[in-house]
Structures are given as C-alpha cells and as structure tokens.
Amino acid sequence: MADNFPLAEYQAACLTPLGWVAVSTSDGAVTRVKILEECPELPGEGGDALAARVCERLEAWLNDGDDWPRLTALAPGGTVFQQRVWKALLAIPPGETRTYGELARELDSSPRAVGGACRRNPIPLLIPCHRVVAANGDGGFAGHTRGRWMDIKRWLLAHE
Template structure:
C-alpha cells in the first residue's frame, strides 16, 4: 500500500506492509504520479501515514521525532537489520563512521559490508543512514544521491557539508 507524504522538501512516497512502514522513497517526479498524490488513503493506513509524516517533518526540521510508525525491516537480511537497528541509535547532529558501526554490531572486520547494508536501507531519513560517514569525516556515498546526504547533514547542524 503506497501513500504520498508531503513535506517542506517535497513529496516522499511511503510504502506500508501489514507490519508497518517498509519503504520510503525520496521525492522524484517519476515516483509520485498525480493520481497517487490525490488518491484517498485507506482509513486503516491513516494513523501510520500520520506518524510517518510527523516523524519525517521532525527530522527535516532537525528535531528528534517523538514517535515513529512501526517499521517493517523484514526486507533485509539478519546482518542488514542489525546494521539498520544500530543506525536508529544515532541521535540527530551526531555521526558515526562505517567502522564504528561495524564494531558496534560485533563484526569489526565487516566494515565494507556495512557500507553495503547502508545502501540497502529501505527507509532513508527515518533510519538515518545519512549519519554514517567514511573515516576522516569524508562523505562516502548515498543511495538517494549525495546532495540529499549533504542537505540532511546541513539540516542537522553540520554546516561544512552544505552543497
């Protein structure tokens, strides 16, 4: 089930499963058709849409979301899920390196694999993969495009990353 999420940064597209929010797509003209934009959201989904919208707006304003919708991370492997859960612990304004994440999940040598897991993150922004940097404060990559990573970091107070 899909639903558009309107924010100051554009219209995101959320996808929900039975379990909760399972995907979040960055605003892109091709992703949200006019039809989807105006379509009625099913009543059963409205509470989750509301929570998703509130949480997204909070992050985009540099604040800590008071409440998340349930997150369905079942699309990922065990390894990926442990990486994603670890990222959820990083507060806005803070950053960690890929290496620190690897150590935190007990696989210090799996640094490179952590990068792969970040790239596979189905719920960017809310699962804050943008707060993961390469060693030495270098940006690394970002699945949604580096501009987004820079913008998100700038919102959270890292002026040096502004495009």
C-alpha cells in the same frame, strides 16, 4: 534504496526540501520510504492513516525543523545482518555521525558490509543511514558518492 520498488505501492507522499518523500506501510508499520524527484502515484481516497501521519512528521522535521521523527513501528525487509546494521543506525543520535569502520567494529563486520547494508536501507530518513560517514569524508548515500544524493546527505547532516 533500490529504485525497483513500484511507485504505486506508496500510500502517502509529501513535498520536502529533499523532493517528494513517499511512504509505504503494511500491518501497522512503515516498510518503505523513498525520496523522489516527482510526486508518486498514490491510491485513491481513504489512503493509509499511518502513512499520512509519517508523512506529516517527516514534513514537519524536514520543512520546519521539528525533532527527528523517531518511530517504533518500522518493518524493513532485509537479511539478519542488514537488520543488525539498521538497528545500530537507529542508536545514532540526531546530529551525530559514526564511521563505517566504527559500526563495523561494533558489529564485528567490515566497513564495506556496513556500507552495503546502508545502501539497501528501505526506510531512509527514519533509519538514519545518512549519519554514517567515511573515515576520510562523507562516504556515500543511496549507493552514490556524488551528485544529488550526496547533496541530500549533506543537507540532512547540516539540518540535524
């Protein structure tokens, strides 16, 4: 979840217990989700219907406890390996976790490579990298192992 994505590129945002969640879409698919501390700059009137609908579903899940919003129209940009990891993340049911090692064995890879792909996930929440934990604890989230991001990961795991 690199921070170098221009905030003005998001088409919709909603306020959640995690902070602001901003959504970007392209060609009818979600391409980016970012958790922010402040409301991002958004385009003027009209907006994007898909981004607005995704925000509504995320807001309902995070604020009201509705079911996790499984969406099929996801188009994360990444390497072939990252795509394989992200597909495996989508197979982890809400409320369950897998370790980096378990996913690595499933993908014939290494835990560190799986962690790297999780860290680069451009669509967190919808591609549930928060469901991947270390064998001896929480692991990391968004490239961090303490602070706000780990609080978010723990909140998400408890919420599910």
